Every structure is written in structure tokens, then in C-alpha cells.
Amino acid sequence: MSEKKDVSEKTVDLDEVLDNYGIFKRYHGEMIILAFLAFATNNIYCSNYVFAAEDVSYRCKDDLEDASYCGASNATYYCSEWAYDNPNSFVAYFELACQEWKRTLVGTMHSFGYMCGLLLVGPMSDRLGRKTAIVVTGIFGAVLGTLRSFSTWYWFYIAMEFMEAAIGDICSPMYVLTLEMVSSKKKLVFFMVCSFGFTFGGVASAFIAWLTPDWRWYLRAIYTPAFLFFFYKYLLDESPRWLLTKGRKDEAINILEKAAKKNKISIDKHSLQNLTCEVRENVRFSELLNDTFKSKTLRKRFFVCVIWWITCTFVNYGLMINSVSLQGNKYVNFALSMLVDLPASVATTYILIHFKRKVPLMLSFFVGAAMCLSQPFLPTNLPWLSVTVYMAGKLMSSFYFAITYLYTLELFPTYTRNSMHALCSSVGRIGSIVAPQTPLLMVYWPGLPSFVFGLAALIAGLSTFLVPDISDDSLPDTVHQAEALGKPKMPSKATGAYNEGFDTQM
Template identity: 60%
Template sequence: MTAVEPEDEKKVDLEDVLDKFSIYRSYHLQIAGLIFLGFATNTMFCSNFIFVAEETGYTCIRNFTDNNTGCAECLYDNPNSFVAELQLANQEWKRTLVGTVHSLGYMVGLLIVGPLSDRFGRKNAFIMTGVLGGVFGVARSFSHSYWLYICLEFLEAFIGDCCSPAYILITEVVSTKQRLKFILMCTIGYTFGGFATSLAAWLVPYWRTLLQVLYTPALLFFFYKYLLDESPRWLLIKGHKEKAVEVLEKAAMKNNQKLDKHFLDKLSCENNETLDFFKIIKSTFQSKVLCGRFFVCLVWWTTSTFVNYGLTITSVSLQGNKYINFALLSVVDLPGLFIITYILTYCKRKLPLICCFFAAAVLCVSQPFVPLDLPWLSIVFFMAGKLMSSFYFNITYLYTSELFPTYTRNSMHALCSSLGRIGSIISPQTPLLMQYWFGLPSLIFGLASLFGGFVTFFVPDIADDSLPDTISQAEELGKPKKPLACTNPNATN
């Protein structure tokens, strides 16, 4: 066994302990694998409506006797489709409403999931949302009523987003130096989930069976209770130092390392007070610095969800096989994850985010003006625009989690993500704009990206800073480094 020598300092910050662990050893590889699956299911849950509630052609065989503009009886091209079984002919808005309701559920649910994660822990919130998401998803497959289906869609999204607590967990279980690489390992799950969704939709075309195939595995998240550990940073900030030390010792043992007990006893930044959660949230918004960052993050999230989901939805309308197009759109994110991780390693956060926003704006605005006799070029522009939007969505996820203190990190991250879901609520309706001009959705996506780039100038550039635990530490981000110290979480100065 390899020994890890204790340090001589009087106080030891958690960052120093986490830096002793390699993300390529057993303990963190296990965490990465478990969270990978969580992210994969998140993509499946968010995008399955594209195939489940896909457009289906129909022929009107009998008009209403008093109104020849409506159909009393229809013959559907696919009688086993979602549209046919729930009788949605002449009601296109009901079909597109499925995606909108899902995003609305996420928007409302994040306002609850984030605070639950900060109050009861990242692990508990992850397990609860993962399992309940699977339950409501499977239940949808048995619905024979459109409005019951819509209610279950909302409930699944409302309490089934395991992504938010999972993302905060992986940012807190590794040191600053290894955070980017570890997040990359885990977030590949998003790409895998998108590819798996298109593959499942191709192999299992019947929408009810497809839902069962996609959601049933999520029920196994219950076993994460025994496979996943809580964030030691969250345990420390809640005053559970013994449990945090237990997690760190378990990690060392799994990696064949040994941490000196006296070394762990010197861990700093523990807080044994019972914290008033709402008072801390209030104090966060009383800080002008953090309040300004919140509004910038809100723009980032709204733009990211609007453009990303909008481009994903319209991808099935491109020329060619819809399953292949969707799979390509997912796979193109994979090299993008490696590229953006490399860039963020050497260029911090701010400049790459601005460049990605502006590049996406140019590509999206240009795509409709590509000559119609060059469809391949149009697809290249589309895919490149999607890649850029994927870049800034990934940076937004990371950047937001680094700008706020541990006390309210998941709550603020979830709040930004929740309110920003207005973008994904609107995006399922963007294909309807194509009846006015086929390039209108892309033009709007480009303008939104342009605005997102401009507001990024108003936040500090960070990369090497340790995650702040308190409001005062968060306010110091981007300034010359000062030693991290435990302060009153309710203080803003």
C-alpha cells in the first residue's frame, strides 16, 4: 500500500485532501461510471418526446356535418403512433405541447430539487429524482388519455431530474486541478444517452414500448444508496465532519492509499451550527455581486436551453434518415467535449464562453442562406452551430457551479437552470415558425446566442480558484487570491 504523508499545517483545507486522490483510481472511476449513467438517462428523458410524439400524417375520411374544415374520422399513416392512438389529428399544438410541458416540469421541479440537494445532500436528491423519474416515465407508457399523459409528463420532469444534484456532486468530490477532466469523464454520458435514444427509437418504433425501454433502467438507481457516497464538501459544510472523514478514508482504502488520521482531524471549514436555509438564500441575493452574477447566469441558461433543444428538435426535419441525423447530432458532441475541456484547461472560462456564443450566432444566422442546391453544406453549418451551442451549454453548467458558495451552490445552480428553462419551454414550438420562413428558427437561435455572448463580459474570469464555501469567498472570485477561511455563511462581506 502507498502511504500519503500527513501535512504539517495547523489547518488542512478539503482541497488539499482531495488533491491526494487521482481521478483514474478505483474510487473516482466508480463515481464517474455511476454518474455517467445518470447523465445518460437525463438525455433520454429530455429528448424521447421527439420520437414518442413525432409527427404522423393522416387523411380525413369523414368531415363534420356542420363544419367541413374539421375531420370527424381520420385514417393515420401509422395507426400505432402516439398521434393516432390519442386522436390528435388537426391538433398539432397538442403534439408539440408534450415537449413544452416536459420543460415546464423541469423548470418548476428544479426550484425544489436544488434546495432539497442543499438541505438533504447531493446523493439523496440524486437517488430520489432518478427513481421517481423512472416510475412516472413507465406509468406514461400505459396512458390512454392525452391529458393523463400530459400530467405524468409534467410529474416526471418535475421530480425526475437527477442531473442537477449529480453535477454538483462531481464538482465537489475532486480537487480544482482535476475538476475539468473528471466532469468530462462523467458528461460523456449525455452523448451516450442521445445516441442510445436514437438507437432505441429505431429498434423499438412503438412509442409505448419505447418509453418502457428508456425508463425502466432508472428504477435501478435505488441501489445507488449502497454504491455512491455523499459529497464530503457538503458533509463538512453541514457540520458532519466524522462522516466526511469516513468517506475520505473509504476513498483512500479503495485506492490502496492511507490517510493519516491526524491529517484528517485538521480539516477546516466545518460548521456545526444549524443553518437557516432561507436566510442564507436571502443573504445571497443581498450581495450585489452575486445578484449580478445570477442574472448573467440566467441569460446563459435561457440561451443554452433554447438553442440546444431547439436545434435538437429541428434536426429530425433535416434531409435524410431522422434516426441517423439525431445520432449524429449526439455523437458530434463527443469530440466537442474533449475539445472544450482542453480549451478550458488553458484558457480559463470567460473568453471560451464568449467565443462559443459568437461562433454559434454566426453559424445559426448563416445556415438559412446556404444555397438550396448544397444540402450537405447546410447540414455542416447546422451541425457546427449545434456543436458551438453544446460548447457554451457545457461551459455554462461548469461556470455556474463555480460562481456560488457551497451553502447554496445547488440551489443557485438549480434556480438558474430552472428559470432558464423558459428557453426549452419555447423551443418545441420553434418548428411552427417554419411555415412563415424555413430559416426563421435558425435566425432566432443566432440572435439569442449573440446576446448571451455580450452579457458574459460582466462576470469574473475564473479557473484556478478553489470552490468558495461562503458568500464572502464567492465575492472574491476573480480577485487576487486570499487564504480560504471559515466565516459566517450569512455574512456578505
């Protein structure tokens, strides 16, 4: 009798239960579709300004034979009236001739809004749940994005750009939910399939912009469908892992049983009843965050992650923005720069499954740095070589951006995971804020932007030496478990080591 009692009371980790679910069966198949659409909108919204506020040529109507250029003072009194090549453009409507900074400010303000918003959305996700954060941000994105398309005042447009980026993007909570719905062994392949949505969104953005050259209708075309995110309230389930950390075990079990029923598999009820996780339901969020930062190990990881994120956003967005300036059709060039992410996603997944995290991340940073640093010194009479190296650099930036996204989540505990991920991503948006301004560096040297991209990637690669290498470790639920990542395997949870913060699958 005592043996039976010991067996029935043996604690079970959530990963052990999630291992029983096939990620390509009905339940997780539905999850893939929902995540795919969410990630697609993220890429469309983050790059909307590339086409909505695109560069447009203009000249002075008083000078019909030759183009008129702006004076050094940026004053518009050099011309009484301007003629724009595209009279239906954003630049023409708000009369931004000789005010290039107002056009580039749109992209910078979107990145700044996203930076500030992550500080709100992350804690919202950790406190109220991944599902709630997804629905709320999805609806706000639809409202604010559509409202922006009716703007008749430039500064109102800028304000709405900031607000939509701050509270209207569901990527962060959806990303965390995606990883928490599957076991550690299956999360890479599962997220790879979901992440195809990013590529789809980038290509769709170029296609929609081509079909709707008017900036107002372009915004309406990309933001109006986001109202459908309201139905995610009924289509999505909350993260069982998050529910367990909040002491809502019965709700977590109901979701796992529902998933098992949809996938037509049976789950041992004793395993579900014996699910265990450290509960922090009565502790204030500020205290949870303080517990994370009190750890010297986690503080060091935070600063390294910030370096990664600044580099990723700076280089990736810089290369994306400049892609429309390449020779050829701007829509095709932009779509191609997005399609590069597709093989990058597949290759990254394969590499991470077989070669852990640290070495692939370092190599992608270093190779990307080499591509960018060499770009300015390539022969000018070989344009095909320049384009090839450009796309290779974009491919590498996709590599280390994807690894950074995942690596950051895996380094922090469950009860502050989304907040720490959002904090790192938020501070890292400094890179995307600066990226739209990098073309100004060409005044000093045409190759300077690319050279700066390379130096940033080199520094990020060197900082990676300071974090542990992980691969099959279960997602840590506590600070102690997070600190133990990358260390030799510890005694199993069944012997009581779990209470000390160790994980059997490290």
C-alpha cells in the same frame, strides 16, 4: 512543543486532501460509472418526446386519392375519420389530427416540469444531501415514466410528463456531487469522462426508438431500468464537502478514508482531522439563500447566468428537435446531432484547462451566433453546406452549454451552490419551453427560427463581460469567498484570512 502544536492545528482545505486522489483509480472509477449512467438517463428523458410523440402523417379516409389538410380553424369536422401512416403512434392513439399543438405540448410540458422541479430538487439536495436527492429523483423518474406508458387519456399523459420531469431527473444533484468529489485541479477531466454519458444517452435514445417504434414500449424500455437507481443508496457516498458545511466532519472523514483505502493510498490523519469549512448547520435555508442574494455581486452573476441558461436551452433544444426533420434517416440524424457532443466535450475540457472560462464561453457564443445568423442566407442548391453549418451551430451550442453548466456552479458558495445552479437552470428552461414552438415562425420566414437562435447567442455572449474569469480557484464555501473569485490572490488561510472568506487557491 509550540511549533508542533502550531503544525497540528493548522487548518487544511478539502481541496488539499482531494489532490491526493487519482481520478482513474478504483474509487473514482466506480463514481464515473455511476455518474455516466445517471447522465445517460437524463439525456434520454429530456428528449423522449422527440420519438414518443413524433410527427406522423395522416389523411382523410374519405379522400383516398389526395391528402386532406386541416382547416384554418383547426376543427376536425372536415373529415369524418382520419387514417394515420403509423397506427401505433402517439398521434394516432390520441387522435391528434389537426391538433398539432397537442403534440408539441408534450415537449413544452416536459421542459416546464423540469423548470419547476429544479426549484424543488436544488433545495432538497442542499438540505438533505446530494445522495438523498439522487436516489429519490431516480426512483420517482422510474415510477412516473413507466406509469405514463399505460396512459389511456391524453391529459393524464401530459400530467405525468410534467410530474416526471419535475421530480424524476437526477442530473442536477449528480452533477454537483460529481464536481464536489474531486479537487478543483481535476474536476474538468473527471467531469468530461462522466459527461460522455450524455452522448451515450442521446445515441441510445435513437437506437431504442428504432427498435421499439411503438410509443408505449419505447417509454417502458427507457424508464424501467431507472428502478435500479434504488441501489445508488448503497453504491454512492455523500459529498464530503457538503457534509463539512453541515458540521458532519466525522462522516466526511470516513468517506475520505474509505476512498483512500480503495485507491490504495495513504492520507495524513492530521490533515483529515484539521479539515475546515464554515459550518451553517443551524441556519435556515431561506436565510442562507438570502445571504447569497444580499450580495450585489452575486445578484449580478445570477442574472447573467439566467441569460446564459435561457440561450443554451433555447438553441440547443431547438437544434435537437429540428434534427429529425433533416433529409435522411431520422434516427441516424438524431444520433449524429448527439454525437457532436462527444468531440465538443473533449475540446471544451482541453480549452477550459488552458484558457480559463470567460473567453472560451464568449467565443463559443459568438461563433454559434454567426453560424445561426448565416444559415438562412446560404445557397439553397448546396444542401451539404447547410447541413455542415447546422452541425457547426450544434457543436457551438454544445460548447457553451457545457461551459455554462460548469461556470454557474463555480460562481456560488457551497451551502447554496446546488440551489443557485438549480434556480438558474430552472428559469433558463424558458428557452426549452419555447424551443418546440419555433417551427411556427417559419410561416413568416423559413430562416426566422435560425435567425432568432443567432440573436439569442449574440446577447448571451455580450452579457459574459459582466462576470469574472476563473479557472483554478477552489470552489467557494462562503459568500465572501464567492465575491473574491477572479481577484488577486489573498493571504493564506493559515494567517487567518480564511475567516474573512478568502481562499489560498484563488
